[in-house]
Amino acid sequence: MxxxxxxxxxxxxxxxxxxxxxxxxxxxxxxxxxxxxxxxxxxxxSKRPSISFTPKAAALVTSFCAAVALGAAGIIAAVVYEKGPCAAQCPDGNCGTVDLDVCNGDALVAPSSIPGIVVMLGLAAVVVGGWPEAARIRNPRLARGVLSLVAAASALAASAGYESLAFVAAGSIFLCFMAEMLRKDGRENLLGSVSATFLGSILIVASGFWPLLLRNYEAGAVVLAGMCLLIGGLGRYASASDASSSPARLIARSFFYSFAGGAIYLYVTGLGFETRSFAWLAAMALAFGATSGLADGAARSRVAPTKAGAAALAVVPHCALGVIVYALSFAVS
Structure with a gap:
């Protein structure tokens, strides 16, 4: 019946x-x-021969390359500052910002922010390509469209100042909701999708503060951050294991490696461990430990992470430290 x-x-x-x-x-x-x-x-x-380029390897390579690129951008900016045609007029660095090739009165030529913009676009490309998979967004195509628009707007805003980046961050909220309205799949998990897309947008906006740091004569802080990210990232993935189940343990592990990397840099370069440099190092290492620990906790919940998703989670600290280091430099200036 x-x-x-x-x-x-x-x-x-x-x-x-x-x-x-x-x-x-x-x-x-x-x-x-x-x-x-x-x-x-x-x-x-699983019975087939395993490939060498696993998601963990993808995350390690991406983290390494991003950290090296960030440190190189700081070094290039420092060289531009020292070799600039107006550098001798203001050796203490407290001068106005003008065009690279022109001196205006007693102004000092600012370090070029172009290397920082290149690094920012590289970080944004990784986030755009892998964040929808890492966050398991239900509408990956629309999310990538929103993230691409935010990346383009952030690159333009980075040359204008942090106020412009704040407008981009605010506008990304509207874009995230508009993207959800365009979905034709019933809009399942609406709140989670909006939140995940907006978080990816904030990561891109935060990476836009690296060019601002280079433009504001903080090349040394950018190089120090790059060293913390480099050694911290190598230790982060070299010691990664399923046994590290506690979030506090993940954060402490990343903090230790990042702090060790920055300490090596301060010692080798002869900058010393005076109060200001030590405070900078501790703050950067703590920020790296918190962001990477949270990202690692999220990565472990993925049953089968893809290479793009693993790479996006790997650069979360690289993006987040942009706004954190900028806030530090603004507080101590």
């Missing part, structure tokens, strides 16, 4: 609610079948 003839539920089976429930059950059953299929594929692929 069919369900429609069941006297116990004569109206429920014909109602729109029942149809929606049947569709939901069918979708859940389909997801379960696909999960089993993926599991079977994973079991079959």
């Amino acid at each position: 069919s369900d429609s003839s069941n006297p116990d539920e004569p109206t429920v089976t014909s109602s729109p609610y029942a149809a929606a429930e049947r569709a939901k059950k069918a979708r859940i059953a389909g997801d379960g079948a696909s999960a089993v299929s993926r599991e079977g594929e994973g079991g079959a692929s």
